[in-house]
Amino acid sequence: MSTNRYRAEKAYKNLDFINSPDARPIRILAEYLEPETRFREFEIKDTVVFFGSARIPSAEVAEGELAKAKESGEGLELAERRVYMSKYYEATRELARRLTEWSKGLEDSGRRFVVCSGGGPGIMEAANRGASEAAGENIGLNISLPFEQNDNPYITHRLSLEFHYFFLRKFWFNYLAKAIVVMPGGFGTMDEFMETVTLVQTLKVKRALPMVLFGTEYWSRVIDFDPMVEFGTISPEDVDLFFKTDSVDDAYEFLVKELTAHFLEGREGEEEEE
Numbered sequence: 001m002s003t004n005r006y007r008a009e010k011a012y013k014n015l016d017f018i019n020s021p022d023a024r025p026i027r028i029l030a031e032y033l034e035p036e037t038r039f040r041e042f043e044i045k046d047t048v049v050f051f052g053s054a055r056i057p058s059a060e061v062a063e064g065e066l067a068k069a070k071e072s073g074e075g076l077e078l079a080e081r082r083v084y085m086s087k088y089y090e091a092t093r094e095l096a097r098r099l100t101e102w103s104k105g106l107e108d109s110g111r112r113f114v115v116c117s118g119g120g121p122g123i124m125e126a127a128n129r130g131a132s133e134a135a136g137e138n139i140g141l142n143i144s145l146p147f148e149q150n151d152n153p154y155i156t157h158r159l160s161l162e163f164h165y166f167f168l169r170k171f172w173f174n175y176l177a178k179a180i181v182v183m184p185g186g187f188g189t190m191d192e193f194m195e196t197v198t199l200v201q202t203l204k205v206k207r208a209l210p211m212v213l214f215g216t217e218y219w220s221r222v223i224d225f226d227p228m229v230e231f232g233t234i235s236p237e238d239v240d241l242f243f244k245t246d247s248v249d250d251a252y253e254f255l256v257k258e259l260t261a262h263f264l265e266g267r268e269g270e271e272e273e274e
Contacts, residue, residue: 027164028168031169032168038158039159041158042158042159043111044176045176046114046176046263047113047114047115047176047177047178048113048114048116048177048178048181049174049177050096050116050117050124050181051117051123051173051181051189051192051193052092052122052123052124052126052181052184053123053189054120054121054188055121055186056082056086056122056123056126057085057086059086059090062083063083065083066080066083088123088126088183092123092127092181092183093126093129095130095252096115096126096128096134097130098248098252099113099256100115100131100134103136104136111137112263113178114137116138116139116140116173117140117141118141118142118143118188119141119143119162120142120152121150123183123184123185127181128152128155131154132154132155137156138154138156139156139160139161140155140160140161141172142161142162142163143162170192170195178207178210178263179210179259180210180212181211181212181214181251182212182213183214183215184222190223197238208258208262210243210255210259210262211243212245212251212254213243213244214245214251216245225239
């Protein structure tokens with residue numbers, strides 16, 4: 001008889017099992033519980049969430065690309081377009097910085113209205129960067145993708161999370177959100193925006209949730225809500241669920257006014273969702 005003793009492996013250390021289809025409920029639960037633990041550790045009560053394209057560069061990066069394109073004579077049209085779109089990066093950066101400065105000045109205990117993004121480059125980076133420049137903790141909810149999506153360097157380290165499941169990432173976007181800012185973006189941004197506005201329209205989100213749709217030139221060409229009203233697929237008042245603007249000043253004033261009215265003065269909007 002062999003004297004070698006076999007030591008069985010604990011189930012939660014068996015990565016073949018943990019990553020198997022049978023263990024999917026465990027992985028789903030982990031992507032709910034682990035973020036909750038971190039937010040509780042940092043006393044994160046609520047967030048201001050920024051959605052937007054991963055492909056919009058900063059003005060500095062875009063200007064550098066344009067200079068190289070002019071020198072080489074290649075890719076000039078794309079470089080010029082990226083310079084034009086970089087205004088949305090800088091607007092996001094400024095708005096996130098100003099909101100963070102305002103929230104840090106509140107007398108309320110705990111961290112309030114913490115900037116949160118998808119954690120990647122582009123508009124997401126700009127939001128985290130602006131909050132970081134105001135010396136504020138900020139959140140990045142990243143997603144495992146085969147392209148584009150790497151953590152940006154401005155996220156508070158312990159508040160940088162990576163998800164496998166899109167639906168749990170979007171849950172955490174909306175569950176703590178007290179305001180949403182939607183910058184120009186692609187399919188992912190539209191998915192996030194449409195899910196959020198649907199939750200508000202259908203009263204699945206019962207609290208007030210002010211939303212800013214930033215960039216009227218872009219959004220008026222990408223999404224035309226008027227035919228939806230005309231054909232009766234949405235109500236006329238549904239178009240008023242979000243505030244459209246091109247101004248950082250207007251967006252900032254709108255958000256501060258709404259956040260103050262709903263969550264600081266009367267606090268009637270703070271009941272927890274089911």
